[in-house]
Amino acid sequence: MRSFRKLRHHSGGRWAVLKILILGGTREAREIADIASGERGFEIVSSLAGRVREPVLPVGAVRVGGFGGADGLRKWLAGNGIGAVIDATHPFAGGITANAAWAAAESGLPVLHVRRHGWSEQVGDRWIRVPDLAAAAETVAGLGERVFLTIGRQGVAAFAGSEQWFLIRAIDPPEGAVPARHEVLLARGPFSVADETALLAAQRIDVLVTKDSGGALTEAKLAAARALALPVVMIDRPSLPAGAVQVETVAAVRDWLRQQS
Known part of the structure; x- marks a missing residue:
């Protein structure tokens, strides 16, 4: 598997790191953190809501708990040097998804919403x-x-x-x-x-x-x-915020990250 590194070369031979906040305790969020872990050029912080007593934890740095609303998230992004946001929360976590979209827009940060494909009705279903x-x-x-x-x-x-x-x-x-x-x-x-x-x-x-x-x-x-x-x-799932950039697979996340400057 190719790595999805995003490197920016600074003078003196040092690499700039793109710090990414991954929102969500889903399988997709864990896979994204796992793939990114250890890759030069990325620093990952995963955030879990804390609503499950014994969550399955991703690799890397993890924070647990809310941000205090959309403005609290905006302040946290600024205070922690975040350069991009990946919303890989549950498809029904409409509140944090809306907060992430607003906070990222206010901060001038790219944000990607990861939503696995919904179930499809089959012959015999009622x-x-x-x-x-x-x-x-x-x-x-x-x-x-x-x-x-x-x-x-x-x-x-x-x-x-x-x-x-x-x-x-x-x-x-x-x-x-x-x-x-x-x-x-x-x-x-x-x-x-x-x-x-x-x-x-x-x-x-x-x-x-x-x-x-x-x-x-x-x-x-x-x-x-x-x-x-x-x-x-x-x-049915709640709608994503207007203008949201959405992908359905972890592979598509890898492609999106490669495009970030």
């Missing part, structure tokens, strides 16, 4: 696409008594008023209000199709609710729902 959590909670009410909720721990409160029974799967326990009738299943992917099918059958699930996160780690639940002919309430 998807119902909805724009947000509120619409999902409204839609699921008429689709069955037992619901498999796989939206992470945040956002569960949108279903708190539902009368159905919910199997809530997340890495960490949900935050805030929860449905009166529920069971929490703490687990981290990847999951196999066989295991997902067995889980849906054993729990007598009537409908699956999920976000269009994309990726292979949690895609098996969709195949299981297809095999059992279950409806899937699929929550």
Whole structure:
């Protein structure tokens, strides 16, 4: 694999370093940090929101926690000599994505948004696409008594008023209000199709609710729902900020970095 180095030669034989902030605890963010680590000409700082109790950490320098909003991020970029920003957060992390776009623009820095391709509906699927959590909670009410909720721990409160029974799967326990009738299943992917099918059958699930996160780690639940002919309430991703530069692969990130001056 070719290295994706960006070097600027200064007088005296010294190399200038491009310092890059990578936002996100996703697989893509870890891959970007791994590839860049040790490459001459780049210094990497990865930032995690701190919402997962035991995150899988990337290589290199890591900071955990928020920035205090968009202006806090702008000040952090200036105070830490950042030369470029890569937003590799979860596709549904709309707040930090908007903050990153604004802070980078205000700072005159290039910013790249990395978003893996969303899932595609296949023959046999029974998807119902909805724009947000509120619409999902409204839609699921008429689709069955037992619901498999796989939206992470945040956002569960949108279903708190539902009368159905919910199997809530997340890495960490949900935050805030929860449905009166529920069971929490703490687990981290990847999951196999066989295991997902067995889980849906054993729990007598009537409908699956999920976000269009994309990726292979949690895609098996969709195949299981297809095999059992279950409806899937699929929550669409929030839109990226206007004018955002977006790529879907780590290889494309490598190409983008080579273009930075």
